[in-house]
Amino acid sequence: MTFITEKFLLHSETACRLYQDYAAAQPILDYHSHLPPADVAQDRRFQNLFEIALEGDHYKWRAMRANGLSERYCTGDASAKEKFMAWARTVPHTLRNPLYDWTHLELKRYFAIEEPLDETTADLIWERANSMLQHGDLTAQGILRKFDVRVLCTSDDPCDTLDHHRQINHSDCGFRMFPTFRPDKALHVSDPEAFAVWVKRLELASGTGITGLRSFLGALESRHKYFHENGCRLSDHGLDYCYASPCAETRASAIFSDARSGRSISTEDHEAFASFLMLFFGRLDAGRNWTKQLHLGALRNVNTRRQRELGADTGYDSIGGWPQAAMLSKYLDLLEQEDALPRTIIYNNNPADNYVFATAIGSFQDSRTAGKIQFGSGWWFLDQKDGIRWQLNALSSVGLLSRFIGMVTDSRSFMSFPRHEYFRRVLCNLLGGEIERGELPNDEKLIGSMIQNICFHNARNYLQLELGDPSKAG
Numbered sequence: 001m002t003f004i005t006e007k008f009l010l011h012s013e014t015a016c017r018l019y020q021d022y023a024a025a026q027p028i029l030d031y032h033s034h035l036p037p038a039d040v041a042q043d044r045r046f047q048n049l050f051e052i053a054l055e056g057d058h059y060k061w062r063a064m065r066a067n068g069l070s071e072r073y074c075t076g077d078a079s080a081k082e083k084f085m086a087w088a089r090t091v092p093h094t095l096r097n098p099l100y101d102w103t104h105l106e107l108k109r110y111f112a113i114e115e116p117l118d119e120t121t122a123d124l125i126w127e128r129a130n131s132m133l134q135h136g137d138l139t140a141q142g143i144l145r146k147f148d149v150r151v152l153c154t155s156d157d158p159c160d161t162l163d164h165h166r167q168i169n170h171s172d173c174g175f176r177m178f179p180t181f182r183p184d185k186a187l188h189v190s191d192p193e194a195f196a197v198w199v200k201r202l203e204l205a206s207g208t209g210i211t212g213l214r215s216f217l218g219a220l221e222s223r224h225k226y227f228h229e230n231g232c233r234l235s236d237h238g239l240d241y242c243y244a245s246p247c248a249e250t251r252a253s254a255i256f257s258d259a260r261s262g263r264s265i266s267t268e269d270h271e272a273f274a275s276f277l278m279l280f281f282g283r284l285d286a287g288r289n290w291t292k293q294l295h296l297g298a299l300r301n302v303n304t305r306r307q308r309e310l311g312a313d314t315g316y317d318s319i320g321g322w323p324q325a326a327m328l329s330k331y332l333d334l335l336e337q338e339d340a341l342p343r344t345i346i347y348n349n350n351p352a353d354n355y356v357f358a359t360a361i362g363s364f365q366d367s368r369t370a371g372k373i374q375f376g377s378g379w380w381f382l383d384q385k386d387g388i389r390w391q392l393n394a395l396s397s398v399g400l401l402s403r404f405i406g407m408v409t410d411s412r413s414f415m416s417f418p419r420h421e422y423f424r425r426v427l428c429n430l431l432g433g434e435i436e437r438g439e440l441p442n443d444e445k446l447i448g449s450m451i452q453n454i455c456f457h458n459a460r461n462y463l464q465l466e467l468g469d470p471s472k473a474g
């Protein structure tokens with residue numbers, strides 16, 4: 001058997017059939033990504049494999065560092081070709097890491113390249129892929145069409161103009177691109193200098209003078225409305241854990257003024273302010289019938305020396321260990337008490353918390369939307385074989401797998417769309433194996449339609465995005 005055949009990750013005949021007949025042809029609704037909207041709008045043409053596969057990919061930098069390579073080849077000043085060659089030298093050392101699977105799945109699906117990438121094949125692969133990138137259909141938009149991505153949701157700061165989204169949605173490029181309202185910077189009073197800069201940006205974007213908390217909230221509200229008018233139906237927050245300590249407006253107002261005038265903010269005050277704002281954002285989302293996403297538990301920028309040298313988000317993050325259960329349920333509960341709990345997707349970063357998350361959602365379900373509170377797909381360190389299975393198993397065991405809205409790439413790279421295929425194979429393998437063992441009924445219609453729903457239809461129905469041409473919505 002060779003590598004990445006049609007049966008890749010599919011260990012039974014039934015699993016293969018489920019994948020081929022029900023999963024493979026489903027379109028993609030990628031409702032959480034970090035792709036740059038400008039690249040999509042300008043239909044960026046990538047010049048080489050470095051630009052499309054390595055630029056900004058901290059997963060790969062971590063592997064290269066772990067393999068003893070110099071920083072010069074990760075974030076440093078080596079040429080594009082030198083960086084690619086350094087990556088090619090590293091690939092054979094990534095066996096059993098998802099990078100090994102992803103790299104070869106990507107080479108195969110984008111460039112029909114079957115050879116394993118290593119030092120001996122790197123030159124040929126570099127030339128062949130670059131030629132296809134420079135001359136073929138694999139531009140940013142071409143890639144989205146190739147993988148039948150019907151909707152792409154990006155992650156955007158409330159101050160962003162959304163010009164690129166409008167440009168795409170007024171075109172007939174074959175897909176839609178919607179923004180996601182990600183107001184993380186609004187919470188960061190603990191860094192008064194950066195906070196003041198961001199508030200200034202918000203003033204400009206919203207066209208309102210921000211004199212205190214009230215006008216700050218007004219400016220955020222107006223950006224939320226603006227995002228809505230541009231098709232946004234999702235928000236997102238990256239948090240250590242949920243902030244849910246009730247905080248009176250007078251206190252929040254005093255903290256806001258302190259931060260804005262550059263005074264340092266205590267941890268307690270930061271948490272109080274963040275709690276105040278998170279409840280505010282919850283009400284905004286509920287009011288406009290949006291879906292809120294919470295990415296919880298990543299421990300970021302742990303290496304001070306490297307952060308000083310290279311800046312934040314350069315691959316020095318790990319899984320955090322905060323207690324999630326009480327604060328997560330408290331946050332959902334505070335909103336629920338006001339009947340202001342929006343549809344919510346919670347993404348977990350620590351596998352030890354899978355059952356915590358899977359059970360937390362069960363206490364806040366609602367007859368108005370099936371699967372209203374979702375346990376999101378395996379995220380960051382968990383978007384690999386084991387992590388995907390663990391999430392599916394925890395959700396199945398204490399919730400309803402059938403209502404799950406499926407996978408997202410959560411990626412900064414246009415090479416990541418095969419991650420949907422990867423997820424679908426793991427899903428079909430799990431279900432196919434259980435059918436063969438008599439643990440699920442041999443009813444392919446029942447199981448097949450559940451697979452189709454998890455791959456696409458559940459997300460389409462749940463997110464309530466304006467998909468445009470309904471004949472293309474499947």
Ligand SMILES: [Zn+2]
Nearest residue numbers: 032033034410
């Ligand atoms: Zn993300």
